[in-house]
Amino acid sequence: MSGVSDRSDCRVILENVSLDFPLHSTAKLALMQNQRGVVPPTKDADKLIMKNGRIKGVHALRDLSLTIKSGERVGLIGSNGSGKTTLLQVLAGILPPTKGRVTITGRPTSLINIHLGLMPHATGHRNIMLRGLAAGQDRDTIESKREEIAQFCQLGDFLELPVSTYSAGMRMRLNFAIATAFTPEILILDEWLSAGDQEFKKNASMRMREFVEQAGILVLASHGPDMLLQNCERGIWLDAGRVRQDGGMKEVLKAYQAEKAGKK
Amino acid sequence: MKRHHVWRAFAWDETKLRYHRSVLGLFWIIASYALFVGGISLFFSGFASLSAQEFTIYVALGYATFTFLMANIADGSAVFSTSSAWIKSTNLPYSIYVFKSLFRSLLPFVMQLTVAFALMLYFGTFAKVSWHAFMALPALVMFLLCAVPLQYALGLISARYDDIQHSINAITRLLIFITPILWVREEAHGTRGLLADLNPMTHFLEIFRNPLMGMDARPLSWMVVIGVTILMWLFAGLISTLMRQRLPFWI
Secondary structure: OOOOOOHHHOEEEEEEEEEEEEOOOOOEOHHHOOOOOOOOOOOOHHHEEEEOOEEEEEEEEEEEEEEEEOOOEEEEEOOOOOOHHHHHHHHOOOOOOOEEEEEEEOOEEEEOOOOOOOOOOOEHHHHHHHHHHHOOOOHHHHHHHHHHHHHHHOOHHHHHOEHHHOOHHHHHHHHHHHHHHOOOOEEEEOHHHHHOOHHHHHHHHHHHHHHHHOOOEEEEEOOOHHHHHHHOOEEEEEEOOEEEEEEEHHHHHHHHHHHHHHHO | OOOHHHHHHHHHHHHHHHHOOOOOOOHHHHHHHHHHHHHHHHHHHHHOOOOHHHHHHHHHHHHHHHHHHHHHHHHHHHOOHHHHHHHOOOOOOOHHHHHHHHHHHHHHHHHHHHHHHHHHHHHOOHHHHHHHHHHHHHHHHHHHHHHHHHHHHHHHHHHHOOHHHHHHHHHHHHHHHHOOOOOOHHHOOHHHHHHHHHOHHHHHHHHHHHHHOOOOOOHHHHHHHHHHHHHHHHHHHHHHHHHHHHHHHHO
16 A cells, blocks of 8 residues: 555455445344244345344445456446445555455555544644645645745635634645645545535546556546536446446436436 | 745744734743733642742643644544645645645644743752753654654544544543653552553653753653654554545545
8 A cells, every 4th residue: 555656556346345334323123023032134234244133234335346447537426325435445455354455556546535644623724734744745845835835725815724624625726736736646535525516526527537547547426417418437436335337427316316217 | 845935934924814813823832821920830739849949840841742732633533624625635745734734733732831941040040950951952852753744644544533623632631640740650659650650741840841941751661752753654644555545535
């Protein structure tokens, strides 16, 4: 998980990855228990890990294999609870898989939690420094990028104020600006990017394109078809923790939307 | 360790945050500690055979050290749970959170110690301390060496089991009385003396406080401290292999 000398060496390989979320609660499918104490199968039964009538965990990812090479722009789709965020966390090296192997070559930068990476009480400027340090940059590099970050997020004098006074959109801009300023090798984004206004989305798309042209990897999870079509050329459809379809963004999106429409 | 910029910057920010809405700011640490030491010494100095001046310094050094050591246990048990948002969204090494926590508790300790040193200057007892005082430095190194695995292990265990947090409150309350802070170990006989010796906190305290009071710490104390520290590293290594992988799922 170290940086690479040549950006075109960036690679993420998942081999038969399964991930179970453990639950340390006493959640019980009590209502569904019949007289003999046997739990009848429910429609979610295959998603849950049961033991003695208690829910012990959730299967989030199941036997997933995929390879993402440098220069690829991947869009993740799937309904809520299909495992998108979990997969992003695995790709970023945050969650270790329960089974299988994950090989990450290159330094991942992830924007998965909108509140993360920003210290609410510190000013925007201070946050640029803190976030940069956490990303492994030295003080001089961060200083040299400060102007560019301020320019991109267009927060102006608000950078002198604590981040706690920012709106969600402003936080997102700052967060995105910082995360992308240090030319990440592997950029992992969760859906919240769609919280930006039109102009910001356009700028963000441009920036992501520039970056992928420099042979980085982009993985973006979103529900917004425009967002995906604009930024990704490869689409992966996740369904109940498995890859349902992997192919061109357009085709995958079409198939996904067709099924959603069919269900209604 | 090479990422020291990260945890230093974050620890400093958190410390500033704690006091940023007060007029006196960080000076509160010094003010409240001076007030505490003054009050305690007035009330309790009659119970020990030390002179009033010596007793004041005894308390000033002892309580600051005790607070620092206990803070490592309390902070340690929360070290990962308070950083859950970070742990779940970045892949920074977990040790960064430990170093941050340790660095943050070091600052109040140093400021409280300045109160003790100021008192020593004021009473003119510095001369008596002489070369013994240098032994306080290796003692401080031992504190830090022990605090790292302690916080790491406690952080992992309490991320999974809430019981640790609860038990710490219970233990702190007890330890403050069975550790020689307000009383002197040499003057305690029978059960009290035995309890003090069985309590590792006593030994940690004495290897640091004795030199600053112009005495040598007992070899027994050094052996206990070194022994505990080695055990702590082994324990943390074991806990780490068992639990580290699961940490992001627990918090």
